[in-house]
Amino acid sequence: MTSNAGGSVLARLQAILADLLVLKPADIRPESRLVDDLEADSITFIELAFTIEKEFGVRLPDVKADERTLSLPLPDGLNRLESMPGSTTFFEFLKHEAIRDVLGPETRPEELAHAERERLFRSHTVATIARAARAEVPEGLDPAAPITSLRLRDLLRFLTVGAMAGYIEHLLAEKKNTPA
Amino acid sequence: MPLGFAGDRRVVVTGLGTVTSLGHDAHRLFDALCRGETGIRPIRRFDVSHCPSKLGGVIEDFDPETIVTDRSGRRILRNADWVQALGLCAAELACRDARLEPGGVPPERIGVFFGAGRGGMRAAESMSRALFEFLRDASHQWKDAGSHETEEGFRRISANIYNLERPTSYLQQCPCLVSAYVSIRYQARGPTLTNVNLCSAGAQAIGEAAWVIARDDADVMIAGGADSMLNPGELTAFCALDAVSTRNEDGPAACKPFDLRRDGCVVGEGGAVVVLEVLEHARRRGAPIYAEVLGYGSSSDGYKVTAPPEDGAGAVLAMRRALQHAGLGPGEVDHINAHGTATLLNDRTETEAIKTVLGAHAYRIPVVSTKSMTGHLIAAAGALEAVIAVESLVEKRIPPTRNLHVPDPRCDLDYVPEGQRRMPQLHVVLSNSFAIGGSNACLVLGEAPVAGAAGRENT
Numbered sequence A: 001m002t003s004n005a006g007g008s009v010l011a012r013l014q015a016i017l018a019d020l021l022v023l024k025p026a027d028i029r030p031e032s033r034l035v036d037d038l039e040a041d042s043i044t045f046i047e048l049a050f051t052i053e054k055e056f057g058v059r060l061p062d063v064k065a066d067e068r069t070l071s072l073p074l075p076d077g078l079n080r081l082e083s084m085p086g087s088t089t090f091f092e093f094l095k096h097e098a099i100r101d102v103l104g105p106e107t108r109p110e111e112l113a114h115a116e117r118e119r120l121f122r123s124h125t126v127a128t129i130a131r132a133a134r135a136e137v138p139e140g141l142d143p144a145a146p147i148t149s150l151r152l153r154d155l156l157r158f159l160t161v162g163a164m165a166g167y168i169e170h171l172l173a174e175k176k177n178t179p180a
Numbered sequence B: 001m002p003l004g005f006a007g008d009r010r011v012v013v014t015g016l017g018t019v020t021s022l023g024h025d026a027h028r029l030f031d032a033l034c035r036g037e038t039g040i041r042p043i044r045r046f047d048v049s050h051c052p053s054k055l056g057g058v059i060e061d062f063d064p065e066t067i068v069t070d071r072s073g074r075r076i077l078r079n080a081d082w083v084q085a086l087g088l089c090a091a092e093l094a095c096r097d098a099r100l101e102p103g104g105v106p107p108e109r110i111g112v113f114f115g116a117g118r119g120g121m122r123a124a125e126s127m128s129r130a131l132f133e134f135l136r137d138a139s140h141q142w143k144d145a146g147s148h149e150t151e152e153g154f155r156r157i158s159a160n161i162y163n164l165e166r167p168t169s170y171l172q173q174c175p176c177l178v179s180a181y182v183s184i185r186y187q188a189r190g191p192t193l194t195n196v197n198l199c200s201a202g203a204q205a206i207g208e209a210a211w212v213i214a215r216d217d218a219d220v221m222i223a224g225g226a227d228s229m230l231n232p233g234e235l236t237a238f239c240a241l242d243a244v245s246t247r248n249e250d251g252p253a254a255c256k257p258f259d260l261r262r263d264g265c266v267v268g269e270g271g272a273v274v275v276l277e278v279l280e281h282a283r284r285r286g287a288p289i290y291a292e293v294l295g296y297g298s299s300s301d302g303y304k305v306t307a308p309p310e311d312g313a314g315a316v317l318a319m320r321r322a323l324q325h326a327g328l329g330p331g332e333v334d335h336i337n338a339h340g341t342a343t344l345l346n347d348r349t350e351t352e353a354i355k356t357v358l359g360a361h362a363y364r365i366p367v368v369s370t371k372s373m374t375g376h377l378i379a380a381a382g383a384l385e386a387v388i389a390v391e392s393l394v395e396k397r398i399p400p401t402r403n404l405h406v407p408d409p410r411c412d413l414d415y416v417p418e419g420q421r422r423m424p425q426l427h428v429v430l431s432n433s434f435a436i437g438g439s440n441a442c443l444v445l446g447e448a449p450v451a452g453a454a455g456r457e458n459t
Helices: A009-021 A042-056 A067-071 A074-083 A090-103 A114-123 A126-133 A152-158 A161-177 B026-034 B071-079 B082-097 B121-142 B147-159 B177-186 B198-214 B232-239 B248-253 B279-284 B313-326 B344-364 B378-395
Strands: B011-019 B040-042 B055-057 B110-116 B192-195 B220-228 B269-278 B291-300 B335-337 B428-434 B439-447
Touching (some): A009 A161, A090 A161, A126 A161, B011 B026, B011 B082, B011 B198, B055 B269, B110 B198, B192 B198, B335 B378, B378 B439
């Protein structure tokens, strides 16, 4: 579309979002939250998924996150997503970022024992997710509330431009490491 | 006791908005029509060499973003088809004219009724191109494939046809989204409808919207039409129905309503919207009051798809119903804005129908077709002609029927071929719309009620 194929993932994503959301690229900062700051709606997400797939040549595993799964409490929703085959969804990506944020950047979240992951869920808060996404806590959510108080779909409110760029980079790396 | 709007809730017109080949200001449009100016021009937008008609009421050099200037409106425009954009822009102009702000009326008391063309042709063309390129690139795979494999390939493609180009292509092909976008923009959450009855759709939208107000389901209705068939696929297909003029060499003179040499319409495009409002509400907020909707009648020919019955019975029924709802006798009609498409059949049968309804009075009043200047806007035609009828009532003058030079003995009414006419005693106008498929609509419009007047007898 309008993005420069030679630019960084972030710059290309900013150009895509500027077009979809009728904004100037300068208004699209890494910390801008797609829903709460940029007013992305469901049509935006449909178009964004389509454009990211075309622009970056990655497949977004959107079918994994269906209505039922999105309505589940966060830990259950994430567990359900992980149990499905297919590449990483944004939600799982964000969870891994949060774990790395808490336990250290060298941590490999997929190698943590299930019990350890459950313990992390129950002992951390909304603020942890916000920090991992580099996002301001969305209005109406209590930073001190436990992660278990969120539903899976609430994670979309933490979706920042920067986190999205990181996710796309993750998918690009995943694609490289996966045999065709 | 007449059925219609003669009760407590009188329906008035408080806003006008038009986007047409003759400009995007309803008052200037009417002025241009009275001067006999034409919006018919050669089609330059696409290659017309395969199309029997090379002319259209074409809107040139128009950017919807000059009318919809805010971000939320432009987000809508971004996903909208051309027809949807025309409707949205006309609604914007009408609401501005009515001094209606988004959220200015309790949301459940304002609704949206539109007549809309099918639209979505730009998306369809992009999809066709994407499909063509996809198949061209994949054809080597299927060169030697058996019929089972090619069937399977076809099934997979047809299931994904809307995703080939972009996921919002489907939305561009939903006529109902004209109404939806206006509803979103104006927080108009009352009754809504989108009418697809081709040439009568816009008039039906306005008539039915007036009923919504009369039965106290809303205080304000944004009602109108939007259409454009000016694209290769639709225009060529429409020409096959024998309703479009092929006198391309005549240019602006091609469409000749009621003329002996007539051979059909020229297709136009545009959006036209009126704001309808219950009288008390309009007076309370100091809205401009242009005219009153006195009555509306509709019918279906139930005869043939592309021809009306010779006696125009369906048109007669629509006109009689409209007058009945208005509580008016045939002798009280001062002027008719005819459907007047300049087809051999319509102009003859419409003339017959007018004589049947009005009797001798038909010869005493001017009957005008403005389609020779605006083009036939199909789903927007009835709405545009309602706007023109309203302007006539406000300015007490009527435009001519342009291009009528050789009278047809079977069309012997006063069609005002010579030029605009002042009519100081213009009180009641009929506006006719008779569609392919046989649906008919007639709107009865009256001059604005006099301030302080108690009942109809005082206007």
